[in-house]
Amino acid sequence: MLFHSHIFIFLFLPLTLAGWYLLNRYQHKKLAQGYLIGMSLWFYGYFDFSCLWIFLAECLIGYFFCIQVCRAKSDLLKKILFFSGCLFHLGALGYFKYTNFFLENVNALFGADYPFLSIVLPVGISFYTFQQLAYLSDCFRGEYEACSFWEYLLFLAYFPQILQGPILLGKELIPQFSQERNTRFEIERFTKGVFHFVIGLSKKVLLADTLARAVDFGYENIPLLDSPSALFLAVGYMLELYFDFSGYCDMAVGIGKMIGIEIPENFDAPFRSVSVRDFWRRWHITLGRFFTKYVYIPLGGSRKGKVRTIRNTLIVFLLSGLWHGASWNFVFWGFLHGIGVLASGLTDSFNRRVRQVLTFFYVCFAFVFFRAASIGEGFSVLKAVFSFRWNGFLFQIAESLDISEVYVFTKALSMKAPVLLQWAQLCMLILLLAVCAVVLLKKKTAVMAEEMGVHVKRGQAVLLAVLFVWSILSMTGVSTFLYFTF
Amino acid sequence: MKEQFFHRFLKRFLLAAAALLLAVAVLVILFDPFYHFHGPLFGLKAVVTKSEYQCIGTIRNFSYDSVLCGSSTAENYNNRWFNELFGAKTVKAIKSSGNAADLCYYLQEAFDGHEVKNVFYSLDLFSLEGDPQKNFLDDTMPLYLYDKNPFNDVKYLWNKDVLFEEIPYLLAMNLAGDYDEGASYNWWEYKTFSAKEALSHYERAETIQPEIPKEQYEARLEGNLDLLEEMVAAHPETEFSFLLPPYSLLWWDNAYRNGQAGEYLYARRRIFERLLPYANARIFDFQAKEEVVLDLDNYMDPIHFSQEINHWMAVEAASSDSAFLVKKENAEGKITKMEELFFRIVSEEADRLFESKDS
Known part of the structure; x- marks a missing residue:
């Protein structure tokens, strides 16, 4: 379901709000949470019911890994479970989103003729996979005690964010489910x-x-x-x-x-x-936060010399490009942004307005490759x-x-x-x-x-x-x- | 104090939004440019230009006793001709590139709500190629106008284009005074009809494909004819006039080169065989009219002819002794005549035309 649709605005949203506040008003807190989960699943499965099963299966397995990571007594077991969980999430994302991209490249590289597979791409998979990875990673670091499955499910399925983010962290959302003030209707809010x-x-x-x-x-x-x-x-x-x-x-x-x-x-x-560095602090902030915390810093960030910083920055932006779409033009778009970030210091001496104008046009031109069907088409523009x-x-x-x-x-x-x-x-x-x-x-x-x-x-x-x-x-x-x- | 402000703000917002939405809905229901709720408002002419949006409404809500249906080849008929020639009150049911299943859907809607005296059915040969089980109602269409679900009517009631374009257009056409209600869905005045124009829309295939075997098309053809036959048989009180429009020599040349000519010639035979036995069905065959088919000045592309041709067909259909009326005794002759014309086109006329064009 889309926010900008009649069914959402005139039926789904009023129904969700009415049910949520009524159940909370009469102190059926658990039921209210269940209701919100039910409505979120309806929202998610509205276009394609088959995606719902994939989503639920991923949540269930993802939760299993989180619980096991939290409960594991030895560090080795914890590590094994953590890496297995990551492998599962990335494997699922890879299968659903990148299989045909992979086949396309194998065919091009080796002159092979593997046929493309007809794979359904679950909506929002890139977003909820990253949320699950972040949660699993935070469990691994010992930042959380494991929550209940229903809280985990609501954390992932919560309908305002399931289709296009923002990419949330467990600590941002899960504690809110049980806070008393959040369940009361407040006219100002x-x-x-x-x-x-x-x-x-x-x-x-x-x-x-x-x-x-x-x-x-x-x-x-x-x-x-x-x-x-x-x-x-x-x-x-x-x-x-x-x-x-x-x-x-x-x-x-x-x-x-x-x-x-x-x-x-x-x-x-x-x-x-x-x-461009400043741009990425302001644009799709939660994605930048994810890559910084879970990729860039674990790779060493900027602490291990210039070469490693350049390498880490480029890795982050190439991955970011690939995350946005299974196509080389997205990777190239990511590369341009990586270069832009690395070159950000070059304009420090310029006037603020000039820097703003230069940054604006740089990102506009880089985003041409985001919209174009291919790198060649981007260059034509x-x-x-x-x-x-x-x-x-x-x-x-x-x-x-x-x-x-x-x-x-x-x-x-x-x-x-x-x-x-x-x-x-x-x-x-x-x-x-x-x-x-x-x-x-x-x-x-x-x-x-x-x-x-x-x-x-x-x-x-x-x-x-x-x-x-x-x-x-x-x-x-x-x-x-x-x-x-x- | 602050709480009071937000209470007041929210109340004002909701009241203003509700009032505005209501006002727009009332306006749309009143003028109803797609005739979804009612026929033309008293004193206003029916302005009908968008078949996908308006056909279904006009069929359900207009007052009429005759239906003129077909694809784009029927769009340039003027309802007025049929009203005058047949003493009828005609509404048009058009589906561009419509198959038999599409047109039968419209006819069924008409029969459901009206007593229909005449059906003028422009029977295109290519309309018998489609899937007889499937009509045009898919997600690309404004389904909210077709289904009977009042809730999705919000897409019509609160529609920017309806409010800012369709209603002003309806009013402007009425104020202009000279709008011809019979010319619904007409497009001829925006087009040029000439040999040059027709040829510019035809890309002649270099190679000639082998004939498509009968097994590949027969089931579909018969399925589509079943639809027509069932409709004729179910409504013995209605007079069906099937008009077979004349396609240009370019169309036949193309059919020949695509390997489809045999299919179309066979379709003509089966139309005659299956519909002629019905007393309430008349067939008018204009396809072998050489003066029309061979003269490309009548066309804007291989298939679409000028309004004069539509008018000529309407007049002939109203004539009791028309030479174009197919009867049991002349059916074979008409089939032969078309086949002869076809062979002449593909063996002489088309080649001559393209040789002179090339030189």
Whole structure:
């Protein structure tokens, strides 16, 4: 199920909140937890029920390893269990996500012809695998006493985070399940949750999805790109991804607040970063935290000389790339970020604004490889950026935005002054980018939510309602069915 | 104090959101541009341009006694011609590239809610190739308009495109005054019909594929004809007129080169054999009309002809002594005539055309 769907907003969420608070109000704490687990499993299995069984099996086996690691008396046994657990989780992730990538490379390297396997990819597997690895690792380090299976299951299945993170640690979530104050309805926390959710929803539906139309159109027509359109593609995709992912995370944080079991922020104004290293402290924070704690530091971090630091940094970012997708362009994207992080110190002497601009464009260009279907396609986009060519393709990109809110205006213009139409569409594109810039320059959602009630603004509730309804309306459209596809 | 603020804020937010959602829903229900809840609002013309979204609503909620159904080759018919020629009140049921199962789904919906006097069925040969067990209702379609689940109507009630595009378009077309209600789903005025245009949409295969064996298509063909036959047999009170539209020589040349010509010629024979026995079924065969088929100026691509051809077919279908009416006694002659025309196309006309084009 998706947060930005009618069934989630009008049925699932109200039902979950009502059941959760009612059961807690009448002191059925265990039942309330069970209810939350049940609803989370429904949420997870909504699209593909078969994924649910895989998820449950992984949870069960993962829990077994955690318990055994916690209970193991000897260090050797602990180690054996820990490494077996890691092997199991990475093996499952490898099988479901990377088998065909592996076969593809074997075929390419050895001229073999192994057929691809039809393997279902469980949604959110990358996220819940990392959460399980983190938990197992923390058990191994003796940071936790083992929790109950139901707490473990809720920790992994908790629906605000199961599909797209953030990647949580057991200590962040599990203690909240039993805290009395979290099970009580608190109007302030709840209202801030609603605020967070609506802002996240509108970021996703109004900004990311609108940008996506133009970006997708551009990527479908790479040979036609000129400099401005390719530049738009690089910047537009970066913005789309940010509003999409951070919008999702804002919604997740908001839902967490509504329920009372809160989850941490995953973004911290990443476009204000002064270096790529700084960027990764602000972008997908919980992933960076995972790699730092469970990969980078165990490898020696930056404590063992420059060469080891370079090696460790590159390993982390290559793995991060591979984690994002089973394709070489993701690995290359990770490599570029690794290089960016290592080179971060080079711009230290520059003015802050200059560093921000340089970082922004570096990550925009690096993320081209994240969106492109292949490394070659990514280079085609970058080549077009630096071709310093203008063929007017930006007009077509602007047209592909197809913003229905201005339909009457564009239709009238197309009849009365057709020559002005493409300029009007270009203005819409620029306006959209300007709106994105304004949103980026404004305070973060979390800060705005915290300021609610401190700085009372008139009409804020109504404004939020307008944003909510506008987002609801934008969740469904009318498609154009191709006329001549006989 | 702080708690009071949040109480007030949440209350205001919920009330404002509910009021706005209600207002939008009322607006959509009132104007109902997809005719999902009711027919055209009193005094307003029916503006029908998006078959996937509007067909089902118009079939369920319009007042009519005749159905004109078919694929894109039927879209350029004007309902008004049938109303005038047959004294009918016609609604169009269109599915682009629709198979027999798709069109029978629409017809069944029409029969379920209306007394249908006439069915004008544009019978495309390729529509008998599809899976007879499967219609077009899949996830790519706006299923919320097709099923009878009131809960997923929210996708229609709270739909940005409906609010900002469809309702204004409906009102604009009504205000413009000259909107022709009979021209539902028409597209001819946006297209060019000429030999040059038709040829530009045809890529002639270099090689000629062997004929597809009958076993490969026969079961599907008969399954699709079963659907049509069952529909005709189940509604003896309804007059069915099956119109076989004329495809250009390019279409036949393509069928020949793809190895499908035998299948299509056989389909024609089976249509006649299976539908002619019914007293309430008439078949009009326009496919062997040389003046149309060989003159590419009638077409915009190998298959789609101009509105004049649609009009001509409608007039012929209304004529009791039309030369295009297939009867038991002339069926074999019509089959032979088409086969002769086909052989002429593939052995002379097409080659001549492409030789002159190349030179």
